[in-house]
Amino acid sequence: MSLQIPRPIDPSLHPLVTGNYRIATPAIEELYELVTRCLRYRIMGALIYGPSRIGKTRAIEYVRLLLARNHPRMTSYHARCEHKPRHAEGPFFANLLEAVGDQDPNAGSNPAKRLRLALRIREAAARAGSGTVLLFGDEAQRYNDNEYEWLRDVHDALDRQQxxxxxxxxxQQELLAQKTAMQLAGKTQIVARLMVEELAFYGIRNAKDVATCLSGYDETAYPERSEWSFTRFYVPQAFDAGYRLVNDADALWDAFETAHHKASLPGTLEIPMESFARAVEILLKDSELRDCPGYCPEPALWAHAVRHSGYVQSRHAIGRVLVAAAL
Structure with a gap:
């Protein structure tokens, strides 16, 4: 029985249990390519838009991890743009100060917050040894014109400090509409600084995408540089006998497709990363008890994993929000 096979770490500390891991999807790989292209060509701003809950926040986290590994001297921040009843300067700068790690983001006047934001970024850039800083604004459709202007001011202030x-x-898709509205209103200085490039973000669209993601579980080792891939950690006997999750790409896609049609969900199937990852986690945890040489999950187990992944429930929830918004 595989539970009796010694593991290199306590199973409760594995990233699959803690949730502290990210797997690349084709869309995430495109996002990373966009970021590196902007850095190479000195394009200062881009917008990335896509449906709600499709995996954009996870994508930011993955790209930041990759940047930290491949470009350790660059500094990156993840600011979660907040929903605010009124778009005031103080809360805007407090939100950015929190993102850059300021100890007391709400302290001081608005001019003081502006100065402190530039100071914190400058200090971080000096520690890293590079004058290049990346800011990912999550849920940026919540910004209004004034906040984009203030963000442009931050760009200018930092530019003066090299x-x-x-x-x-x-x-979400509203970002693209905001860009169009600014172009029509002649606010080209914001577009030219913050919205030059565009990328439509998407979920997992076909069995080939599924295979790309499943390969990540087969090939990513934890602890790093060990022989314990995520898949092997849970089904070591099956893995050592040749089983790989990627072999089941079609089975997992079929399970999601069946659930999509059975629930009469509109549109074509596009799996969010959150639902996909949960389905794989359920499959691996349930397979641990069944592991043996030659083990291969039954299609019914994939169907069970998809049923409990939250995919159908989240799609229904989004549908209800859209209906409510339209009323």
């Missing part, structure tokens, strides 16, 4: 701030605005 620090290049690259801004990646990530949010």
């Amino acid at each position: 620090i290049k701030l690259f801004t990646f605005l990530v949010g």
